[in-house]
Amino acid sequence: MDSMRIGVLGTGIVGRTIGTKLVALGHEAIMGARSPDNETARAWAKENGARSGTFAEAAAFGSMVFNCTNGMASLAALDMAGAGNLEGKVLVDLSNPLDFSQGFPPTLSVSNTDSLGEAIQRAHPGARVVKTLNTMNCGVMVDPGRVPGRHSVFVSGNDAAAKQEVSDLLRAFGWRDIIDLGDIGTARGPEMILPLWLRLMRTLGHADFNFAVMRAENADDES
Amino acid sequence: MDSMRIGVLGTGIVGRTIGTKLVALGHEAIMGARSPDNETARAWAKENGARSGTFAEAAAFGSMVFNCTNGMASLAALDMAGAGNLEGKVLVDLSNPLDFSQGFPPTLSVSNTDSLGEAIQRAHPGARVVKTLNTMNCGVMVDPGRVPGRHSVFVSGNDAAAKQEVSDLLRAFGWRDIIDLGDIGTARGPEMILPLWLRLMRTLGHADFNFAVMRAENADDES
Numbered sequence: 321m322d323s324m325r326i327g328v329l330g331t332g333i334v335g336r337t338i339g340t341k342l343v344a345l346g347h348e349a350i351m352g353a354r355s356p357d358n359e360t361a362r363a364w365a366k367e368n369g370a371r372s373g374t375f376a377e378a379a380a381f382g383s384m385v386f387n388c389t390n391g392m393a394s395l396a397a398l399d400m401a402g403a404g405n406l407e408g409k410v411l412v413d414l415s416n417p418l419d420f421s422q423g424f425p426p427t428l429s430v431s432n433t434d435s436l437g438e439a440i441q442r443a444h445p446g447a448r449v450v451k452t453l454n455t456m457n458c459g460v461m462v463d464p465g466r467v468p469g470r471h472s473v474f475v476s477g478n479d480a481a482a483k484q485e486v487s488d489l490l491r492a493f494g495w496r497d498i499i500d501l502g503d504i505g506t507a508r509g510p511e512m513i514l515p516l517w518l519r520l521m522r523t524l525g526h527a528d529f530n531f532a533v534m535r536a537e538n539a540d541d542e543s
Numbered sequence: 544m545d546s547m548r549i550g551v552l553g554t555g556i557v558g559r560t561i562g563t564k565l566v567a568l569g570h571e572a573i574m575g576a577r578s579p580d581n582e583t584a585r586a587w588a589k590e591n592g593a594r595s596g597t598f599a600e601a602a603a604f605g606s607m608v609f610n611c612t613n614g615m616a617s618l619a620a621l622d623m624a625g626a627g628n629l630e631g632k633v634l635v636d637l638s639n640p641l642d643f644s645q646g647f648p649p650t651l652s653v654s655n656t657d658s659l660g661e662a663i664q665r666a667h668p669g670a671r672v673v674k675t676l677n678t679m680n681c682g683v684m685v686d687p688g689r690v691p692g693r694h695s696v697f698v699s700g701n702d703a704a705a706k707q708e709v710s711d712l713l714r715a716f717g718w719r720d721i722i723d724l725g726d727i728g729t730a731r732g733p734e735m736i737l738p739l740w741l742r743l744m745r746t747l748g749h750a751d752f753n754f755a756v757m758r759a760e761n762a763d764d765e766s
Contacts (some may be wrong), residue, residue, distance in 0.1 A: 425728075431735070432650050468762035469692075471755075474739075501742045505648075509739030512654070516697075516732030519724045520756060529758035532694075533743060535751065539691035 321492055323347055327382030329375050329397055331360040334414060334458045335388035341462035342386075343368045345492055352378025354400065379405035384412060384485065385447075391415035391436055392429060395443055407446035410482045413437050413507075414453045414461070416514050425518055428511065437476060437507030448482035450475055451507035452490065455517060457527035464494045464530070471532035472497040476506040497538060544715050546570055550605030552598050552620055554583040557637060557681045558611035564685035565609075566591045568715055575601025577623065602628035607635060607708065608670075614638035614659055615652060618666055630669035633705045636660050636730075637676045637684070639737050648741055651734065660699060660730030671705035673698055674730035675713065678740060680750035687717045687753070694755035695720040699729040720761060 328339040329352045342349045352375040353361040361372035379385050379401035389397040394415045417429040417436040437451035452475045453461045473495050477483045487498050521527050551562040552575045565572045575598040576584040584595035602608050602624035612620040617638045640652040640659040660674035675698045676684045696718050700706045710721050744750050
């Protein structure tokens, strides 16, 4: 896989984990934050021989942009990134609209008749949004082998070529069972799995698990 | 497992499939319908050497009652079954509040901040509601071996003994990975997985699949 220029929006554990994996795979990454002097982004950049900057700088740099911001703040962060900087870009949306304001369990701030993936696509019609990787812990996102057996990751988006690019990257992360659900409207399904995911995390006492879609088609094909 | 008296509410494919399996396992079942002369229920009863009757008759008969009615009509059906007939009973809720009035994909008539399982428990505080089996096709519910590998079924409910009784029955159906999510409030998770399930059915082109919660704890323990 050729080296790509990738903007990573968000300095939380998801952004840092994704950014580190992308650099390890030989891609050029800029971590974008609200402020150009975000200490977490600077420390991550220093440690990974990468760069940091604003959301806008990271988005402008990347041919692919990862939205790793908190789902409740993603639309605002992408506004700051700038529609022009996202135009024509593959925008990989990993976020979940989890509202923890009433404690655990959180609710979804958008669900059922809409999804955050769709809202992001509407807000940035020129971006090629692909929803993926939002259904597992970030450690599993970049290292599916942490969870035994063959398990699944979903992709949703309107642009087939964008989904192909993202799927190639997912394979580089180690994913084998990549399920294309359809257009960005199908992001509702993976986003609405979060309440079950969060309960399972509490029940199991850890986050090293993932959903697998078990079916005859892939039964003999070990990951 | 001792023979039980079980009321099966609902004459659709879910009710008939569950009822047939219960009879095959040696339980006594009455299929309940809105009307005492429902032709589908009568035909099922004749074919299975079982009985049919009203919702109220089926609920009164059972020590365990399966709600296999359409989720949009479940609260009304359980009203007809009668609170007194459900008092103290294990009420196994398989229903999903799928609203197809706007076509495919359906939305959930209740979700996110509530669930149908919780609504049923609130409407029938004397019943011991256990939400389960709502996350797969009815053919898989009673024959998990239709799907290869080890895959999962969830139980949610406030009454530990009721969940134990239901889990024993699930094991008799062939289930091995039975995950107790917690109280009836946790039913939101499995109900909200339906939008993803429905998309997967369309993507895969069949319903012989199921979710597995892959994790180290059960990796070496084949079903």
